[in-house]
Amino acid sequence: MKYxxxxxxxxxxVPLKELGGKTPLEAAAHPNMxxxxxxxxxxxxxxxxxxxxxxxxxxxxxxxxxxxxxxHTGRAPVDAAAQGIVLKDGQxxxxxx
Numbered sequence: 001m002k003y004x005x006x007x008x009x010x011x012x013x014v015p016l017k018e019l020g021g022k023t024p025l026e027a028a029a030h031p032n033m034x035x036x037x038x039x040x041x042x043x044x045x046x047x048x049x050x051x052x053x054x055x056x057x058x059x060x061x062x063x064x065x066x067x068x069x070x071x072h073t074g075r076a077p078v079d080a081a082a083q084g085i086v087l088k089d090g091q092x093x094x095x096x097x
Contacts, residue, residue, distance in 0.1 A: 006036055007063060009056035 011025045019027040047059040049068055057075040058068045076095035080087060087093055 004036070004040075005063065006033070007056070007060060008033065009059070 013023045013025065015021045015023050015026075045063075047062040048054045049058070049062065052058045052068055052072070055075065057078045058072055061068050061072055061078075074093075074095075076093035077087060079095055080093040085093070
């Protein structure tokens with residue numbers, strides 16, 4: 001059996017007046033996501049433990065089996081690792097949007 005994990009991070013939003021009260025995701029065409037939902041197995045899961053801010057860093061860590069309570073130290077170290085940056089003991093990563 002093969003698995004594909006689809007994590008549509010960043011697609012949630014608020015309804016917008018200019019979209020007729022729909023969210024951008026509701027207003028968008030998404031035939032591939034619709035096909036995956038129709039042909040696959042879907043469900044709900046709590047990926048953000050209580051006490052953590054909702055975000056893809058915590059959510060992805062949780063989905064892939066890492067308990068954020070033990071491993072999450074912030075988004076900056078995750079982004080640094082994704083870029084191949086290895087932090088040494090005593091170093092701190094900062095992230096700015």
